[in-house]
Amino acid sequence: MTVRRGEIYYADLSPVVGSEQGGVRPVLIIQNDVGNRYSPTVIAAAITSQKEKAKLPTHISLAAADCGLSRDSIILLEQIRTIDKQRLKECVGEIPVTTMKQVDYALEISFGLIPRPRHGSIRQTVMGSQRQEVPQS
Numbered sequence: 536m537t538v539r540r541g542e543i544y545y546a547d548l549s550p551v552v553g554s555e556q557g558g559v560r561p562v563l564i565i566q567n568d569v570g571n572r573y574s575p576t577v578i579a580a581a582i583t584s585q586k587e588k589a590k591l592p593t594h595i596s597l598a599a600a601d602c603g604l605s606r607d608s609i610i611l612l613e614q615i616r617t618i619d620k621q622r623l624k625e626c627v628g629e630i631p632v633t634t635m636k637q638v639d640y641a642l643e644i645s646f647g648l649i650p651r652p653r654h655g656s657i658r659q660t661v662m663g664s665q666r667q668e669v670p671q672s
Contacts, residue, residue, distance in 0.1 A: 536620050538571040540564055541635050543602055545624040546579060548616065556581035556614045561627065563610050565638065577623070580638075581614035593645045595637050603628020612641040 538544070542564050551557035564571065566578035584606040588594065593612035599605060604627060630638070643649045 536623065538564055538577055538620065538623065538626075539629070540566060540568050540571065542629045543582065543604065543627050544579075545627065546618060546622045547624070548581065548618070548622070556583065556611065559624065561604060561608065562618075562623075563630065563638065565615065565642065576617050576619050578615060578617050581611045581616070582608045583611060584608045593641045595634065595641055597630065597634065601634065602630050610638060610641075612638065612645045615645070 546562045561582040562579035595610040
């Protein structure tokens with residue numbers, strides 16, 4: 536199975552414990568492509584269509600039209616798991632490069648590599664003056 540960073544798959548995340556995201560749901564592959572090629576596992580972030588989730592700096596909005604999902608969704612970069620490739624079902628699409636830049640920034644926040652933004656959304660921070668190298672869409 537060829538899996539690439541930025542692709543969205545349906546995956547079976549059960550069983551779960553506590554507040555982990557579970558069931559068959561879309562996930563975003565966030566692992567690098569070398570790991571994706573040679574490892575039997577991948578690192579993935581859960582995706583939810585529940586738009587009423589708390590707005591955290593680790594949440595990235597995802598338009599259904601941009602990625603092959605049936606509904607607008609949120610990538611939950613605080614819900615990251617290493618899963619066996621056998622859990623992956625079908626690939627439904629991939630996210631745009633500009634969205635992947637937002638994901639990368641949210642991962643930095645999730646892992647505590649940078650302080651979280653005090654004001655504004657991840658998109659405003661990534662697309663704004665603090666991260667000039669990100670192309671405007």
